Amino acid sequence: MSKSNLKLTLLSALFTVFFCLSFFTGCASLNFKAMHNIKVYDLAKQISNTNKEIKTSKGLGWLKITENHTEIVFKIAWITEPPDKIRATLISGGLPVETIASNGEKIAFFSHTGKHKLKTYNIKNPSLEDIILIPVRIRDIIALLSGQIPIKDFKYAFIDNQINQIDNSLETIILKNSADKGIQKLYLDSEKQVKKYMLTDWKADPLYNIVFLDSIKIDSLTIPSKILIQDNLNRKVTLEISKFHKNLSLKKSLFTLTDKR
Numbered sequence: 084m085s086k087s088n089l090k091l092t093l094l095s096a097l098f099t100v101f102f103c104l105s106f107f108t109g110c111a112s113l114n115f116k117a118m119h120n121i122k123v124y125d126l127a128k129q130i131s132n133t134n135k136e137i138k139t140s141k142g143l144g145w146l147k148i149t150e151n152h153t154e155i156v157f158k159i160a161w162i163t164e165p166p167d168k169i170r171a172t173l174i175s176g177g178l179p180v181e182t183i184a185s186n187g188e189k190i191a192f193f194s195h196t197g198k199h200k201l202k203t204y205n206i207k208n209p210s211l212e213d214i215i216l217i218p219v220r221i222r223d224i225i226a227l228l229s230g231q232i233p234i235k236d237f238k239y240a241f242i243d244n245q246i247n248q249i250d251n252s253l254e255t256i257i258l259k260n261s262a263d264k265g266i267q268k269l270y271l272d273s274e275k276q277v278k279k280y281m282l283t284d285w286k287a288d289p290l291y292n293i294v295f296l297d298s299i300k301i302d303s304l305t306i307p308s309k310i311l312i313q314d315n316l317n318r319k320v321t322l323e324i325s326k327f328h329k330n331l332s333l334k335k336s337l338f339t340l341t342d343k344r
Contacts, residue, residue, distance in 0.1 A: 124240035191340035230306040
């Protein structure tokens with residue numbers, strides 16, 4: 084091979100590698116397609132439909148936010164209509180502190196302590212990072228408070244063959260939608276129950292984990308009752324559900340905050 088042809092070959096190879104790594108598009112998606120397993124996909128779809136028969140929920144529990152050894156604890160009362168409606172009130176010392184409501188089109192905040200007036204934003208699925216420090220979205224919290232697992236849409240599913248660094252007894256399923264988006268991971272026990280959920284960014288760096296620590300039985304359904312959400316900076320949010328009711332009739336107007344609350 085001549086020097087000029089060799090130079091062209093090397094440049095072509097370098098361009099291909101750079102294109103794949105920088106833009107994470109066609110090359111990666113071909114790999115995901117090759118690794119896709121229909122049986123794993125069907126199992127993941129079944130898991131994503133967990134408790135989807137819950138159309139509304141009403142409950143009481145506790146919300147604990149932890150950062151740098153500092154903890155803030157609120158009692159929380161909520162109603163939900165998954166996937167996109169919620170009204171939740173944070174309570175401290177027996178008194179309401181803040182109410183949050185989302186009707187699927189807008190999200191609103193009202194301070195019961197006079198800290199701020201009613202604030203309304205035209206955002207369907209906002210991040211809650213400014214409130215609870217971790218970049219979960221409102222629909223994720225709605226799912227968790229409705230007894231569901233906040234799995235996002237995915238196109239490919241396959242088993243992670245690498246050794247699980249957290250617990251070798253857990254099987255890991257990787258879910259991928261497209262090459263330019265993050266990865267979802269489901270960590271399953273021997274009974275195919277989800278013990279942990281992880282979401283990463285497009286570089287596969289973890290954004291946050293959701294660990295399911297305990298559950299309660301409501302009729303024939305298993306409802307996660309103690310949930311730990313943790314990011315890579317070790318900031319934590321713990322949700323504990325003490326009372327849970329499902330499929331109650333709820334007025335749509337409850338999910339819209341007004342000056343009259």
